[in-house]
Amino acid sequence: xxxxxxIGSDGLFNTAEVTTSGRPVLRRNEVECFLLSSxxxxxxxxxxxxxxxxxxxxxxxxxxxxxIPSSQPNASSLPSSLPLxxxxxxxxxxKSIKSMFHSPRIRFQVDSVVVVTxxxxxxxxxDGFLTKLWECWRGRAWEEDEKSESEASxxxxxxxxxxxxxxxxxxxxMVGLAGILRKEQEQWESTDKSLQDAFQDLNALMSKAKExxxxxxxxxxxxxxxxxxxxxxxxxEEMGSKEEMQQWMLSVGIISPVTKESAGALYHxxxxxxxxxxxxxxxxxxxxMISLTDMYYHFNRARGTELISxxxxxxxxxxxxxxxxxxxxxxxxxxxxxxxxxxxxxxEVMSRIRxxxxxxxxxxxxxxxSDAALTLKIxxxxxxxxxxxxxxxxxxxxxxxxxxxxxxFNLFPEIDPTDLHLVKDIGTYGEWVKATSLLSV
Amino acid sequence: MQKLGDxxxxxxxxxxxxxxxxxxxxxxxxxxxxxxxxxxDFCKSQKVFLIGVEEDxxxxxxxxxxxxxSHEAREIFLSAIVGExxxxxxxxxxxxxxxxxxxxxDWADIILKFVRENGLEDxxxxxxxxxxxxxxLGTELEGIDRTILMRALKLLENKGKLALFKGTSADDxxxxxxx
Numbered sequence: 001x002x003x004x005x006x007i008g009s010d011g012l013f014n015t016a017e018v019t020t021s022g023r024p025v026l027r028r029n030e031v032e033c034f035l036l037s038s039x040x041x042x043x044x045x046x047x048x049x050x051x052x053x054x055x056x057x058x059x060x061x062x063x064x065x066x067x068i069p070s071s072q073p074n075a076s077s078l079p080s081s082l083p084l085x086x087x088x089x090x091x092x093x094x095k096s097i098k099s100m101f102h103s104p105r106i107r108f109q110v111d112s113v114v115v116v117t118x119x120x121x122x123x124x125x126x127d128g129f130l131t132k133l134w135e136c137w138r139g140r141a142w143e144e145d146e147k148s149e150s151e152a153s154x155x156x157x158x159x160x161x162x163x164x165x166x167x168x169x170x171x172x173x174m175v176g177l178a179g180i181l182r183k184e185q186e187q188w189e190s191t192d193k194s195l196q197d198a199f200q201d202l203n204a205l206m207s208k209a210k211e212x213x214x215x216x217x218x219x220x221x222x223x224x225x226x227x228x229x230x231x232x233x234x235x236x237e238e239m240g241s242k243e244e245m246q247q248w249m250l251s252v253g254i255i256s257p258v259t260k261e262s263a264g265a266l267y268h269x270x271x272x273x274x275x276x277x278x279x280x281x282x283x284x285x286x287x288x289m290i291s292l293t294d295m296y297y298h299f300n301r302a303r304g305t306e307l308i309s310x311x312x313x314x315x316x317x318x319x320x321x322x323x324x325x326x327x328x329x330x331x332x333x334x335x336x337x338x339x340x341x342x343x344x345x346x347x348e349v350m351s352r353i354r355x356x357x358x359x360x361x362x363x364x365x366x367x368x369x370s371d372a373a374l375t376l377k378i379x380x381x382x383x384x385x386x387x388x389x390x391x392x393x394x395x396x397x398x399x400x401x402x403x404x405x406x407x408x409f410n411l412f413p414e415i416d417p418t419d420l421h422l423v424k425d426i427g428t429y430g431e432w433v434k435a436t437s438l439l440s441v
Numbered sequence: 442m443q444k445l446g447d448x449x450x451x452x453x454x455x456x457x458x459x460x461x462x463x464x465x466x467x468x469x470x471x472x473x474x475x476x477x478x479x480x481x482d483f484c485k486s487q488k489v490f491l492i493g494v495e496e497d498x499x500x501x502x503x504x505x506x507x508x509x510x511s512h513e514a515r516e517i518f519l520s521a522i523v524g525e526x527x528x529x530x531x532x533x534x535x536x537x538x539x540x541x542x543x544x545x546x547d548w549a550d551i552i553l554k555f556v557r558e559n560g561l562e563d564x565x566x567x568x569x570x571x572x573x574x575x576x577x578l579g580t581e582l583e584g585i586d587r588t589i590l591m592r593a594l595k596l597l598e599n600k601g602k603l604a605l606f607k608g609t610s611a612d613d614x615x616x617x618x619x620x
Contacts, residue, residue: 397468398464399461401507406457417478421451
């Protein structure tokens with residue numbers, strides 16, 4: 001029954017006999033156990049031992065794996081079969097990060113040499129198939145055949161050919177209508193069982209999830225510790241896969257341990273852009289400058305859910321210098337960090353302050369941060385920063401008293417140390433004298 | 442404008458920031474300059490030779506605007522004067538400052554001038570007489586600080602213009618001019 005021609009350079013697969021309607025011809029005692037559609041078969045060896053077989057149905061029987069192409073069989077894709085007996089090792093299906101995002105696959109070793117990969121691209125019960133594969137492989141039904149054949153050939157008189165529903169060794173045979181029905185039944189039972197298992201084993205699932213997280217953590221640690229550019233440009237692939245790794249982890253919900261030196265995880269980049277857009281309106285309302293803490297509040301309130309951490313905000317703002325956005329992060333000497341429009345000029349604020357402090361009233365009394373905040377229509381903390389900045393520039397000077405800190409227009413430059421009593425006609429000093437004399441006795 | 446005694450205070454004495462030590466360097470330098478001049482002017486006019494940092498030196502407060510110089514500010518301004526050679530700290534703790542609105546050398550010259558103008562070239566006087574004698578009345582020497590006077594006299598002694606000698610009582614030092 002086995003046909004002579006074998007496919008592949010090593011003759012790994014046999015051509016499988018199919019009926020005119022594409023169903024495989026089963027041998028004696030061979031029972032079909034499982035069907036998977038949309039399956040590719042590949043050889044992992046290099047060079048590949050056989051041409052890959054794409055998009056076919058994979059049928060598991062008690063004796064063989066049969067692959068039948070979905071499209072019309074042509075010269076390059078023939079129905080092929082692989083005896084289970086030639087499988088020397090089935091690799092255990094490790095659940096990894098990669099496996100979560102790739103199609104399910106099994107790898108097994110044939111004749112101790114070739115490694116075959118079965119890639120399953122359809123929607124079906126892959127786990128069920130896997131279970132059945134193990135069962136059939138372990139079941140070693142072909143040995144029973146050999147045994148019964150050798151028994152037959154050794155000349156035992158007893159009827160060796162199975163008759164009726166029961167085989168020689170007492171197992172139920174799947175033949176005829178009864179066989180089909182029986183097969184259906186088994187299928188249902190197996191599905192039912194796996195469903196039950198799945199639901200009952202929610203704990204197992206949860207522990208698997210824990211495993212996943214700890215695995216992801218390990219990956220993260222690895223990424224952290226792995227030297228990123230030791231080999232310079234030669235490690236593009238490694239870098240690429242590392243980035244992929246980070247992206248996978250991010251989509252699973254684990255923030256990438258990216259430092260400021262690296263290009264920044266996708267998360268932060270996207271956040272950075274989003275933030276730059278969002279920031280526009282609050283900035284305008286706040287008069288061109290807003291503190292980082294205020295922005296944190298605004299942004300998170302707008303988001304509602306998926307709040308970002310202060311650190312995320314900080315990183316996102318820092319990324320702005322790498323993009324071309326009209327906003328920037330600025331740190332004052334006092335340590336206060338603000339977001340401001342790039343176009344927002346200090347000159348503009350300075351001139352507004354100058355106008356404020358040269359008014360007759362404020363010449364005399366000076367301004368506090370709150371006064372400035374009210375007049376300039378900005379937050380008091382911002383106002384203070386502006387006043388301090390104006391002081392540094394020499395526009396203002398300070399007056400510290402038990403009443404608090406006030407700022408005055410800086411008259412010092414206008415006073416002549418060689419003539420202490422001189423008050424020039426032009427200049428603010430003269431105006432100040434006038435302003436103060438209005439009240440003096 | 443206000444007066445302290447008969448000293449006319451400048452307008453900026455009522456400028457509140459004048460009494461707060463300015464943090465910005467350029468502003469502070471200007472502020473220090475103004476304080477130096479004001480203190481020296483005042484001391485010369487009022488014949489103040491000694492300033493105690495913690496004491497109520499009139500310039501250090503302005504009740505009209507309710508402001509007082511901090512201790513730190515006082516020390517900084519006085520040290521600036523010391524740095525110019527127009528004052529001296531009398532103690533390491535910088536509590537007392539001798540104000541030399543005339544330098545010692547200037548005082549020495551004033552003494553010499555005094556001696557010549559009064560024909561005292563070869564005469565003998567007590568130190569006290571130089572400070573408060575009839576000849577000194579109305580001159581700059583009137584009421585001069587004793588420490589400063591002694592320093593000036595010593596300077597002149599080194600130049601051979603006079604000789605100092607102790608008198609009969611403890612504080613009765615004398616001077617023999619040989620100008």
